[in-house]
Amino acid sequence: MSGYGVSLAELRRHVAARPTWRCRVCAAPWPCQPAKLGLRTEYARDRVALAIYLCVLMHDAIADRLRTHPDQVDPTGYFDRFIAWTRPWPPPAPSPPADDRPDLHQTLDTYRSQAPVSVQDSARVPPGTGGRADGAAP
Numbered sequence: 823m824s825g826y827g828v829s830l831a832e833l834r835r836h837v838a839a840r841p842t843w844r845c846r847v848c849a850a851p852w853p854c855q856p857a858k859l860g861l862r863t864e865y866a867r868d869r870v871a872l873a874i875y876l877c878v879l880m881h882d883a884i885a886d887r888l889r890t891h892p893d894q895v896d897p898t899g900y901f902d903r904f905i906a907w908t909r910p911w912p913p914p915a916p917s918p919p920a921d922d923r924p925d926l927h928q929t930l931d932t933y934r935s936q937a938p939v940s941v942q943d944s945a946r947v948p949p950g951t952g953g954r955a956d957g958a959a960p
């Protein structure tokens with residue numbers, strides 16, 4: 823059983839017909855929802871293997887499409903159809919764009935400018951200045 827009240831054998835019947843890559847049972851673009859459910863069940867413990875398997879099938883589907891309709895191939899659509907749905911759900915939060923990330927050197931300079939004076943810095947205070955590093959009278 824798939825865990826959804828449908829047998830895995832039933833889900834496995836939803837295979838692609840080439841070169842159209844439509845399901846032989848429900849005629850939806852493959853992988854149809856039952857096929858996805860079956861694949862998720864079979865590969866529940868190895869999503870990477872599922873993604874690799876579907877990459878191979880996506881390659882075959884694109885090659886078939888290029889033979890039959892060479893001017894109608896949408897790589898993004900194929901990726902969404904074959905691969906994108908295999909990602910873990912919910913998807914991880916996106917990383918901020920590189921331009922929005924703090925610059926490490928700037929962060930360190932800011933930290934250093936706000937940090938209390940270290941013991942080594944205090945040792946450099948000239949004698950007779952009342953402890954002020956700039957030499958001004960306290």
Ligand SMILES: [Zn+2]
Nearest residue numbers: 836845848854
């Ligand atoms: Zn189907």
